[in-house]
Amino acid sequence: MNQSGESLRDRKKRRTRAALERATVRLAAERGYDHVTVEEIAAEADVSVRTFFNYFASKDEALIGADPEAGPRMAGRITSAADGVSPFEAYRQSVLAEITDELNNARDLWLLRKEVLMQRPDLLVRAFANSAESEQLLAAAVGARAGLPESHLYPRLVVAAGSAAFRCAVTRWALDDNVALGDLVGEALDLFGTGLVHVPPHHHEGGTS
Amino acid sequence: MNQSGESLRDRKKRRTRAALERATVRLAAERGYDHVTVEEIAAEADVSVRTFFNYFASKDEALIGADPEAGPRMAGRITSAADGVSPFEAYRQSVLAEITDELNNARDLWLLRKEVLMQRPDLLVRAFANSAESEQLLAAAVGARAGLPESHLYPRLVVAAGSAAFRCAVTRWALDDNVALGDLVGEALDLFGTGLVHVPPHHHEGGTS
DNA sequence: TGCAAAGTTGCAGTGACTGCAAAACTCTCC
DNA sequence: GGAGAGTTTTGCAGTCACTGCAACTTTGCA
Numbered sequence: 001m002n003q004s005g006e007s008l009r010d011r012k013k014r015r016t017r018a019a020l021e022r023a024t025v026r027l028a029a030e031r032g033y034d035h036v037t038v039e040e041i042a043a044e045a046d047v048s049v050r051t052f053f054n055y056f057a058s059k060d061e062a063l064i065g066a067d068p069e070a071g072p073r074m075a076g077r078i079t080s081a082a083d084g085v086s087p088f089e090a091y092r093q094s095v096l097a098e099i100t101d102e103l104n105n106a107r108d109l110w111l112l113r114k115e116v117l118m119q120r121p122d123l124l125v126r127a128f129a130n131s132a133e134s135e136q137l138l139a140a141a142v143g144a145r146a147g148l149p150e151s152h153l154y155p156r157l158v159v160a161a162g163s164a165a166f167r168c169a170v171t172r173w174a175l176d177d178n179v180a181l182g183d184l185v186g187e188a189l190d191l192f193g194t195g196l197v198h199v200p201p202h203h204h205e206g207g208t209s
Numbered sequence: 210m211n212q213s214g215e216s217l218r219d220r221k222k223r224r225t226r227a228a229l230e231r232a233t234v235r236l237a238a239e240r241g242y243d244h245v246t247v248e249e250i251a252a253e254a255d256v257s258v259r260t261f262f263n264y265f266a267s268k269d270e271a272l273i274g275a276d277p278e279a280g281p282r283m284a285g286r287i288t289s290a291a292d293g294v295s296p297f298e299a300y301r302q303s304v305l306a307e308i309t310d311e312l313n314n315a316r317d318l319w320l321l322r323k324e325v326l327m328q329r330p331d332l333l334v335r336a337f338a339n340s341a342e343s344e345q346l347l348a349a350a351v352g353a354r355a356g357l358p359e360s361h362l363y364p365r366l367v368v369a370a371g372s373a374a375f376r377c378a379v380t381r382w383a384l385d386d387n388v389a390l391g392d393l394v395g396e397a398l399d400l401f402g403t404g405l406v407h408v409p410p411h412h413h414e415g416g417t418s
Numbered sequence: 419t420g421c422a423a424a425g426t427t428g429c430a431g432t433g434a435c436t437g438c439a440a441a442a443c444t445c446t447c448c
Numbered sequence: 449g450g451a452g453a454g455t456t457t458t459g460c461a462g463t464c465a466c467t468g469c470a471a472c473t474t475t476g477c478a
Contacts, residue, residue: 013456050458050459
Protein backbone atom coordinates (compact mmCIF):
# COMPACT_ATOMS: atom_id res chain seq x y z
CA MET A 1 0.00 0.00 0.00
CA ASN A 2 1.09 3.59 -0.32
CA GLN A 3 1.46 6.04 2.55
CA SER A 4 -1.81 7.92 1.93
CA GLY A 5 -3.80 5.06 3.42
CA GLU A 6 -5.76 4.46 0.23
CA SER A 7 -4.40 1.93 -2.19
CA LEU A 8 -4.85 1.89 -5.94
CA ARG A 9 -7.34 -0.89 -5.44
CA ASP A 10 -9.44 1.20 -3.08
CA ARG A 11 -9.33 4.18 -5.37
CA LYS A 12 -10.47 2.11 -8.32
CA LYS A 13 -13.31 0.65 -6.33
CA ARG A 14 -14.50 4.07 -5.28
CA ARG A 15 -14.32 5.29 -8.83
CA THR A 16 -16.24 2.32 -10.17
CA ARG A 17 -18.92 2.65 -7.54
CA ALA A 18 -19.31 6.33 -8.23
CA ALA A 19 -19.40 5.74 -11.98
CA LEU A 20 -22.16 3.18 -11.62
CA GLU A 21 -24.18 5.44 -9.34
CA ARG A 22 -23.79 8.39 -11.71
CA ALA A 23 -24.63 6.30 -14.75
CA THR A 24 -27.76 4.97 -13.10
CA VAL A 25 -29.01 8.38 -12.04
CA ARG A 26 -28.10 10.09 -15.28
CA LEU A 27 -29.73 7.54 -17.54
CA ALA A 28 -32.81 7.20 -15.33
CA ALA A 29 -33.32 10.96 -15.32
CA GLU A 30 -32.79 11.10 -19.06
CA ARG A 31 -35.15 8.42 -20.24
CA GLY A 32 -37.12 7.12 -17.26
CA TYR A 33 -36.10 4.62 -14.61
CA ASP A 34 -37.57 1.53 -16.13
CA HIS A 35 -36.59 2.29 -19.64
CA VAL A 36 -33.01 1.81 -18.54
CA THR A 37 -31.57 -1.67 -18.19
CA VAL A 38 -28.73 -2.69 -15.95
CA GLU A 39 -26.94 -3.74 -19.07
CA GLU A 40 -26.99 -0.17 -20.34
CA ILE A 41 -25.88 1.20 -16.99
CA ALA A 42 -22.97 -1.19 -16.85
CA ALA A 43 -21.98 -0.31 -20.41
CA GLU A 44 -22.10 3.40 -19.58
CA ALA A 45 -19.81 2.80 -16.61
CA ASP A 46 -17.57 0.55 -18.66
CA VAL A 47 -17.90 -2.57 -16.55
CA SER A 48 -19.76 -5.84 -16.92
CA VAL A 49 -23.28 -6.41 -15.70
CA ARG A 50 -21.94 -8.87 -13.17
CA THR A 51 -19.72 -6.18 -11.73
CA PHE A 52 -22.70 -3.89 -11.31
CA PHE A 53 -24.19 -6.49 -9.00
CA ASN A 54 -20.94 -6.82 -7.11
CA TYR A 55 -21.38 -3.20 -6.08
CA PHE A 56 -25.13 -2.86 -5.69
CA ALA A 57 -27.62 -5.45 -4.62
CA SER A 58 -30.26 -4.01 -6.91
CA LYS A 59 -30.95 -1.34 -9.48
CA ASP A 60 -32.93 0.54 -6.82
CA GLU A 61 -29.93 0.68 -4.55
CA ALA A 62 -27.73 2.09 -7.30
CA LEU A 63 -30.22 4.86 -7.98
CA ILE A 64 -30.14 6.11 -4.43
CA GLY A 65 -26.50 5.22 -4.00
CA ALA A 66 -26.93 4.20 -0.41
CA ASP A 67 -23.60 4.83 1.24
CA PRO A 68 -22.79 1.81 3.42
CA GLU A 69 -20.73 4.01 5.73
CA ALA A 70 -23.54 6.48 6.40
CA GLY A 71 -25.13 4.34 9.10
CA PRO A 72 -22.02 3.88 11.22
CA ARG A 73 -21.06 7.52 10.68
CA MET A 74 -24.41 8.80 11.93
CA ALA A 75 -24.46 6.38 14.84
CA GLY A 76 -21.01 7.62 15.81
CA ARG A 77 -22.18 11.22 15.82
CA ILE A 78 -25.13 10.33 18.04
CA THR A 79 -23.00 8.46 20.53
CA SER A 80 -20.37 11.16 20.71
CA ALA A 81 -22.72 14.12 21.08
CA ALA A 82 -22.22 16.36 24.13
CA ASP A 83 -23.56 15.13 27.44
CA GLY A 84 -26.59 17.34 27.91
CA VAL A 85 -28.02 16.76 24.43
CA SER A 86 -31.30 14.85 24.33
CA PRO A 87 -31.54 11.66 22.26
CA PHE A 88 -33.88 13.21 19.76
CA GLU A 89 -31.78 16.32 19.36
CA ALA A 90 -28.64 14.24 18.89
CA TYR A 91 -30.39 12.23 16.21
CA ARG A 92 -31.76 15.33 14.56
CA GLN A 93 -28.36 16.95 14.31
CA SER A 94 -26.84 13.77 13.01
CA VAL A 95 -29.39 13.53 10.22
CA LEU A 96 -29.05 17.17 9.26
CA ALA A 97 -25.26 16.97 9.22
CA GLU A 98 -25.39 13.94 6.97
CA ILE A 99 -27.74 15.59 4.53
CA THR A 100 -25.75 18.80 4.41
CA ASP A 101 -22.59 16.86 3.66
CA GLU A 102 -24.29 14.78 1.04
CA LEU A 103 -25.73 17.80 -0.73
CA ASN A 104 -22.41 19.57 -0.66
CA ASN A 105 -20.66 16.59 -2.17
CA ALA A 106 -23.20 15.61 -4.78
CA ARG A 107 -25.77 18.30 -5.29
CA ASP A 108 -25.84 17.68 -9.03
CA LEU A 109 -26.70 14.03 -8.51
CA TRP A 110 -29.56 14.95 -6.23
CA LEU A 111 -30.97 17.33 -8.79
CA LEU A 112 -31.10 14.48 -11.28
CA ARG A 113 -32.56 12.09 -8.71
CA LYS A 114 -35.25 14.67 -8.10
CA GLU A 115 -36.36 14.29 -11.71
CA VAL A 116 -36.62 10.54 -11.30
CA LEU A 117 -38.39 10.65 -7.96
CA MET A 118 -40.95 13.09 -9.28
CA GLN A 119 -42.07 10.39 -11.69
CA ARG A 120 -41.69 7.43 -9.37
CA PRO A 121 -42.05 8.41 -5.68
CA ASP A 122 -42.22 4.75 -4.70
CA LEU A 123 -38.54 4.34 -5.46
CA LEU A 124 -37.68 6.44 -2.46
CA VAL A 125 -39.69 4.19 -0.19
CA ARG A 126 -38.11 1.10 -1.66
CA ALA A 127 -34.70 2.59 -1.17
CA PHE A 128 -35.17 2.48 2.58
CA ALA A 129 -36.04 -1.19 2.55
CA ASN A 130 -32.43 -2.26 2.31
CA SER A 131 -31.26 -0.15 5.22
CA ALA A 132 -32.45 -2.40 8.02
CA GLU A 133 -29.02 -2.85 9.61
CA SER A 134 -28.34 0.87 9.49
CA GLU A 135 -31.63 1.53 11.22
CA GLN A 136 -30.75 -1.08 13.80
CA LEU A 137 -27.45 0.67 14.45
CA LEU A 138 -29.04 4.09 14.79
CA ALA A 139 -31.80 2.78 17.02
CA ALA A 140 -29.21 1.25 19.31
CA ALA A 141 -27.37 4.57 19.55
CA VAL A 142 -30.56 6.48 20.27
CA GLY A 143 -31.67 3.86 22.77
CA ALA A 144 -28.38 4.01 24.62
CA ARG A 145 -28.63 7.76 24.95
CA ALA A 146 -32.24 7.52 26.12
CA GLY A 147 -31.48 4.85 28.68
CA LEU A 148 -34.09 2.57 27.21
CA PRO A 149 -33.83 -1.17 26.57
CA GLU A 150 -33.25 -2.58 23.13
CA SER A 151 -36.81 -3.75 22.90
CA HIS A 152 -38.49 -0.40 23.49
CA LEU A 153 -40.52 1.25 20.75
CA TYR A 154 -39.07 4.73 21.24
CA PRO A 155 -35.63 4.40 19.61
CA ARG A 156 -37.07 2.65 16.61
CA LEU A 157 -39.70 5.36 16.28
CA VAL A 158 -37.14 8.12 16.36
CA VAL A 159 -35.20 6.50 13.55
CA ALA A 160 -38.34 5.76 11.56
CA ALA A 161 -39.35 9.38 12.01
CA GLY A 162 -36.06 10.34 10.41
CA SER A 163 -36.74 8.21 7.36
CA ALA A 164 -40.26 9.57 7.15
CA ALA A 165 -39.06 13.14 7.50
CA PHE A 166 -36.50 12.65 4.75
CA ARG A 167 -39.01 10.94 2.52
CA CYS A 168 -41.67 13.61 2.91
CA ALA A 169 -39.15 16.40 2.58
CA VAL A 170 -37.83 15.02 -0.69
CA THR A 171 -41.34 14.54 -2.03
CA ARG A 172 -42.19 18.11 -1.11
CA TRP A 173 -38.85 19.34 -2.46
CA ALA A 174 -39.54 17.71 -5.79
CA LEU A 175 -42.75 19.75 -6.16
CA ASP A 176 -41.11 23.09 -6.75
CA ASP A 177 -37.86 24.90 -6.32
CA ASN A 178 -37.17 27.75 -3.95
CA VAL A 179 -36.83 25.50 -0.93
CA ALA A 180 -33.66 23.96 0.38
CA LEU A 181 -33.92 20.24 1.03
CA GLY A 182 -32.00 20.59 4.28
CA ASP A 183 -34.49 23.14 5.58
CA LEU A 184 -37.43 20.91 4.74
CA VAL A 185 -35.93 17.95 6.56
CA GLY A 186 -35.23 20.20 9.54
CA GLU A 187 -38.80 21.47 9.52
CA ALA A 188 -40.18 17.94 9.32
CA LEU A 189 -38.04 16.75 12.19
CA ASP A 190 -39.13 19.71 14.29
CA LEU A 191 -42.76 18.78 13.73
CA PHE A 192 -42.01 15.25 14.90
CA GLY A 193 -40.11 16.67 17.83
CA THR A 194 -42.80 18.95 19.15
CA GLY A 195 -45.62 16.56 18.39
CA LEU A 196 -48.08 16.13 15.57
CA VAL A 197 -51.05 17.14 17.71
CA HIS A 198 -49.96 20.70 17.09
CA VAL A 199 -51.09 21.84 13.68
CA PRO A 200 -48.49 24.22 12.31
CA PRO A 201 -49.58 27.67 11.15
CA HIS A 202 -50.05 28.22 7.44
CA HIS A 203 -47.57 30.62 5.83
CA HIS A 204 -48.83 32.30 2.69
CA GLU A 205 -46.52 32.40 -0.28
CA GLY A 206 -46.34 36.19 -0.31
CA GLY A 207 -44.50 35.91 2.96
CA THR A 208 -46.01 38.61 5.16
CA SER A 209 -49.35 36.85 5.67
CA MET B 210 -77.32 -9.37 -10.33
CA ASN B 211 -79.03 -10.74 -7.28
CA GLN B 212 -80.72 -8.59 -4.65
CA SER B 213 -77.98 -8.86 -2.02
CA GLY B 214 -75.80 -6.41 -3.94
CA GLU B 215 -72.97 -8.88 -4.40
CA SER B 216 -73.02 -10.92 -7.56
CA LEU B 217 -71.60 -14.39 -8.04
CA ARG B 218 -68.77 -12.79 -9.96
CA ASP B 219 -67.92 -10.54 -7.04
CA ARG B 220 -68.07 -13.41 -4.60
CA LYS B 221 -65.76 -15.49 -6.73
CA LYS B 222 -63.31 -12.65 -7.05
CA ARG B 223 -63.23 -12.15 -3.32
CA ARG B 224 -62.68 -15.83 -2.76
CA THR B 225 -59.88 -16.03 -5.30
CA ARG B 226 -58.16 -13.00 -3.87
CA ALA B 227 -58.41 -14.37 -0.36
CA ALA B 228 -57.17 -17.77 -1.47
CA LEU B 229 -54.12 -16.23 -3.12
CA GLU B 230 -53.36 -14.11 -0.09
CA ARG B 231 -53.72 -17.08 2.25
CA ALA B 232 -51.62 -19.32 0.03
CA THR B 233 -48.86 -16.74 -0.14
CA VAL B 234 -48.75 -16.19 3.60
CA ARG B 235 -49.05 -19.85 4.48
CA LEU B 236 -46.35 -21.06 2.13
CA ALA B 237 -44.01 -18.20 2.99
CA ALA B 238 -44.37 -18.87 6.70
CA GLU B 239 -43.86 -22.56 6.12
CA ARG B 240 -40.73 -22.55 4.04
CA GLY B 241 -39.45 -19.00 3.78
CA TYR B 242 -40.56 -16.18 1.53
CA ASP B 243 -38.09 -16.64 -1.26
CA HIS B 244 -38.22 -20.35 -1.33
CA VAL B 245 -41.75 -20.02 -2.60
CA THR B 246 -42.43 -19.24 -6.24
CA VAL B 247 -45.49 -17.54 -7.62
CA GLU B 248 -46.07 -20.71 -9.59
CA GLU B 249 -46.46 -22.67 -6.36
CA ILE B 250 -48.72 -20.06 -4.84
CA ALA B 251 -50.97 -20.07 -7.87
CA ALA B 252 -51.10 -23.86 -7.85
CA GLU B 253 -52.04 -23.84 -4.16
CA ALA B 254 -54.88 -21.44 -4.88
CA ASP B 255 -55.92 -23.38 -7.96
CA VAL B 256 -55.50 -20.63 -10.49
CA SER B 257 -52.94 -19.85 -13.16
CA VAL B 258 -49.85 -17.75 -12.58
CA ARG B 259 -51.28 -15.15 -14.90
CA THR B 260 -54.33 -14.85 -12.70
CA PHE B 261 -52.15 -14.29 -9.66
CA PHE B 262 -50.84 -11.17 -11.37
CA ASN B 263 -54.33 -10.06 -12.25
CA TYR B 264 -54.98 -9.76 -8.52
CA PHE B 265 -51.66 -8.61 -7.16
CA ALA B 266 -49.05 -6.46 -8.81
CA SER B 267 -46.27 -8.33 -7.07
CA LYS B 268 -45.48 -11.20 -4.75
CA ASP B 269 -44.79 -8.64 -2.00
CA GLU B 270 -48.25 -7.22 -2.33
CA ALA B 271 -49.85 -10.62 -1.99
CA LEU B 272 -47.94 -11.30 1.19
CA ILE B 273 -49.29 -8.21 2.89
CA GLY B 274 -52.61 -8.46 1.13
CA ALA B 275 -52.98 -4.74 0.80
CA ASP B 276 -56.69 -4.10 0.68
CA PRO B 277 -57.38 -1.58 -2.08
CA GLU B 278 -60.43 -0.33 -0.24
CA ALA B 279 -58.55 0.45 2.95
CA GLY B 280 -57.32 3.83 1.75
CA PRO B 281 -60.71 5.22 0.75
CA ARG B 282 -62.29 3.73 3.88
CA MET B 283 -59.81 5.42 6.18
CA ALA B 284 -60.01 8.70 4.31
CA GLY B 285 -63.77 8.57 4.68
CA ARG B 286 -63.50 8.08 8.43
CA ILE B 287 -61.17 11.05 8.70
CA THR B 288 -63.42 13.33 6.71
CA SER B 289 -66.54 12.32 8.56
CA ALA B 290 -65.14 12.59 12.08
CA ALA B 291 -66.97 14.89 14.49
CA ASP B 292 -66.36 18.59 14.19
CA GLY B 293 -64.16 19.28 17.19
CA VAL B 294 -61.73 16.42 16.53
CA SER B 295 -58.19 17.48 15.62
CA PRO B 296 -56.68 16.25 12.36
CA PHE B 297 -54.15 14.08 14.12
CA GLU B 298 -56.72 12.56 16.43
CA ALA B 299 -59.02 11.82 13.51
CA TYR B 300 -56.19 10.11 11.68
CA ARG B 301 -55.16 8.20 14.80
CA GLN B 302 -58.65 6.85 15.35
CA SER B 303 -58.97 5.93 11.71
CA VAL B 304 -55.76 3.92 11.81
CA LEU B 305 -56.64 2.16 15.03
CA ALA B 306 -60.11 1.28 13.80
CA GLU B 307 -58.68 -0.17 10.62
CA ILE B 308 -56.17 -2.30 12.50
CA THR B 309 -58.73 -3.54 14.98
CA ASP B 310 -61.03 -4.59 12.18
CA GLU B 311 -58.23 -6.24 10.27
CA LEU B 312 -57.09 -8.22 13.30
CA ASN B 313 -60.61 -9.30 14.10
CA ASN B 314 -61.14 -10.54 10.57
CA ALA B 315 -57.81 -12.19 9.94
CA ARG B 316 -55.87 -12.66 13.14
CA ASP B 317 -54.61 -16.07 12.03
CA LEU B 318 -53.13 -14.60 8.88
CA TRP B 319 -51.30 -11.97 10.85
CA LEU B 320 -49.80 -14.59 13.11
CA LEU B 321 -48.35 -16.29 10.07
CA ARG B 322 -47.18 -13.02 8.58
CA LYS B 323 -45.41 -12.38 11.84
CA GLU B 324 -43.26 -15.47 11.24
CA VAL B 325 -42.30 -14.22 7.80
CA LEU B 326 -41.61 -10.66 8.90
CA MET B 327 -39.38 -11.85 11.71
CA GLN B 328 -37.09 -13.31 9.07
CA ARG B 329 -37.43 -10.54 6.53
CA PRO B 330 -38.34 -7.18 8.10
CA ASP B 331 -37.62 -5.43 4.82
CA LEU B 332 -40.77 -6.91 3.30
CA LEU B 333 -42.87 -4.71 5.52
CA VAL B 334 -41.10 -1.62 4.26
CA ARG B 335 -41.47 -2.71 0.67
CA ALA B 336 -45.14 -3.35 1.23
CA PHE B 337 -45.70 0.35 1.82
CA ALA B 338 -44.02 1.30 -1.42
CA ASN B 339 -47.10 0.45 -3.49
CA SER B 340 -49.49 2.51 -1.41
CA ALA B 341 -48.65 5.90 -2.82
CA GLU B 342 -52.20 6.71 -3.95
CA SER B 343 -53.64 5.66 -0.62
CA GLU B 344 -51.18 7.94 1.16
CA GLN B 345 -52.15 10.72 -1.20
CA LEU B 346 -55.80 10.21 -0.36
CA LEU B 347 -55.19 10.18 3.37
CA ALA B 348 -52.93 13.20 3.23
CA ALA B 349 -55.64 15.10 1.39
CA ALA B 350 -58.18 14.22 4.07
CA VAL B 351 -55.84 15.24 6.87
CA GLY B 352 -54.89 18.41 5.05
CA ALA B 353 -58.51 19.38 4.54
CA ARG B 354 -59.24 18.96 8.23
CA ALA B 355 -56.14 20.95 9.16
CA GLY B 356 -56.96 23.77 6.78
CA LEU B 357 -53.59 23.46 5.13
CA PRO B 358 -52.79 23.59 1.41
CA GLU B 359 -52.05 20.48 -0.59
CA SER B 360 -48.37 21.35 -0.74
CA HIS B 361 -47.76 21.58 3.01
CA LEU B 362 -45.47 19.10 4.74
CA TYR B 363 -47.76 18.48 7.69
CA PRO B 364 -50.45 16.21 6.20
CA ARG B 365 -47.86 14.07 4.49
CA LEU B 366 -45.94 13.78 7.73
CA VAL B 367 -49.00 12.68 9.68
CA VAL B 368 -49.64 9.91 7.19
CA ALA B 369 -46.00 8.90 7.05
CA ALA B 370 -46.01 8.78 10.84
CA GLY B 371 -48.84 6.31 10.62
CA SER B 372 -46.89 4.02 8.35
CA ALA B 373 -43.85 4.35 10.58
CA ALA B 374 -45.89 3.65 13.70
CA PHE B 375 -47.39 0.56 12.14
CA ARG B 376 -44.05 -0.64 10.88
CA CYS B 377 -42.29 -0.20 14.22
CA ALA B 378 -45.18 -1.71 16.12
CA VAL B 379 -45.18 -4.82 13.97
CA THR B 380 -41.42 -5.17 14.30
CA ARG B 381 -41.70 -4.85 18.05
CA TRP B 382 -44.72 -7.17 18.10
CA ALA B 383 -42.76 -9.83 16.25
CA LEU B 384 -40.16 -9.86 19.02
CA ASP B 385 -42.28 -11.49 21.66
CA ASP B 386 -45.86 -12.23 22.52
CA ASN B 387 -47.85 -10.77 25.38
CA VAL B 388 -48.46 -7.49 23.60
CA ALA B 389 -51.43 -6.64 21.45
CA LEU B 390 -50.52 -5.18 18.09
CA GLY B 391 -53.28 -2.62 18.36
CA ASP B 392 -51.91 -1.35 21.68
CA LEU B 393 -48.43 -1.00 20.24
CA VAL B 394 -49.65 1.01 17.28
CA GLY B 395 -51.64 3.20 19.65
CA GLU B 396 -48.61 3.76 21.84
CA ALA B 397 -46.46 4.62 18.84
CA LEU B 398 -48.98 7.11 17.53
CA ASP B 399 -49.23 8.73 20.95
CA LEU B 400 -45.48 9.23 21.00
CA PHE B 401 -45.67 10.90 17.61
CA GLY B 402 -48.60 12.95 18.81
CA THR B 403 -47.00 14.33 21.94
CA GLY B 404 -43.60 14.79 20.36
CA LEU B 405 -40.39 12.79 20.25
CA VAL B 406 -38.47 15.31 22.33
CA HIS B 407 -40.15 13.71 25.34
CA VAL B 408 -38.40 10.48 26.22
CA PRO B 409 -41.03 8.07 27.53
CA PRO B 410 -40.54 6.48 30.96
CA HIS B 411 -39.23 2.95 31.04
CA HIS B 412 -41.73 0.37 32.32
CA HIS B 413 -40.16 -2.70 33.88
CA GLU B 414 -41.44 -6.09 32.81
CA GLY B 415 -42.87 -6.88 36.25
CA GLY B 416 -45.59 -4.44 35.42
CA THR B 417 -46.51 -2.62 38.64
CA SER B 418 -43.71 -0.08 38.86
C1' DT C 419 -81.16 -19.02 -25.61
C1' DG C 420 -77.91 -15.66 -27.12
C1' DC C 421 -75.08 -11.67 -26.81
C1' DA C 422 -71.96 -8.52 -24.30
C1' DA C 423 -68.94 -7.79 -20.55
C1' DA C 424 -65.71 -9.54 -17.31
C1' DG C 425 -62.51 -12.87 -15.89
C1' DT C 426 -59.07 -16.65 -16.89
C1' DT C 427 -55.48 -18.79 -19.17
C1' DG C 428 -51.27 -19.99 -22.04
C1' DC C 429 -47.54 -18.26 -24.37
C1' DA C 430 -43.68 -15.85 -25.61
C1' DG C 431 -40.72 -12.45 -24.15
C1' DT C 432 -37.91 -9.19 -21.16
C1' DG C 433 -34.95 -8.20 -17.62
C1' DA C 434 -33.29 -8.43 -12.69
C1' DC C 435 -30.53 -11.15 -10.08
C1' DT C 436 -27.46 -15.43 -8.49
C1' DG C 437 -23.67 -19.02 -8.22
C1' DC C 438 -19.76 -20.62 -10.17
C1' DA C 439 -15.27 -21.00 -12.00
C1' DA C 440 -11.89 -18.92 -14.96
C1' DA C 441 -9.21 -14.79 -16.09
C1' DA C 442 -7.11 -10.36 -14.90
C1' DC C 443 -5.34 -7.51 -11.70
C1' DT C 444 -3.02 -5.61 -7.36
C1' DC C 445 -0.16 -6.15 -3.49
C1' DT C 446 3.75 -7.90 -0.97
C1' DC C 447 7.88 -9.91 -0.30
C1' DC C 448 12.13 -11.38 -1.96
C1' DG D 449 11.61 -7.61 -11.69
C1' DG D 450 9.19 -11.74 -10.68
C1' DA D 451 6.62 -15.42 -7.94
C1' DG D 452 2.76 -16.20 -5.29
C1' DA D 453 -1.30 -14.91 -2.45
C1' DG D 454 -5.30 -12.36 -2.27
C1' DT D 455 -8.99 -9.52 -4.69
C1' DT D 456 -11.73 -8.03 -8.28
C1' DT D 457 -13.77 -8.63 -12.81
C1' DT D 458 -15.98 -11.20 -16.10
C1' DG D 459 -18.82 -14.58 -18.85
C1' DC D 460 -22.08 -18.01 -18.65
C1' DA D 461 -25.93 -20.59 -17.58
C1' DG D 462 -29.83 -20.61 -15.03
C1' DT D 463 -34.07 -19.07 -12.20
C1' DC D 464 -37.88 -16.39 -11.49
C1' DA D 465 -40.85 -12.13 -11.27
C1' DC D 466 -43.54 -9.77 -14.19
C1' DT D 467 -45.91 -8.01 -18.87
C1' DG D 468 -48.70 -7.77 -23.28
C1' DC D 469 -51.47 -10.18 -26.15
C1' DA D 470 -54.97 -13.00 -28.01
C1' DA D 471 -57.81 -16.92 -27.39
C1' DC D 472 -61.05 -19.13 -24.36
C1' DT D 473 -64.50 -19.59 -20.51
C1' DT D 474 -67.74 -17.82 -17.39
C1' DT D 475 -71.26 -14.67 -15.76
C1' DG D 476 -74.94 -11.10 -16.22
C1' DC D 477 -78.93 -9.79 -18.46
C1' DA D 478 -82.52 -9.56 -21.89
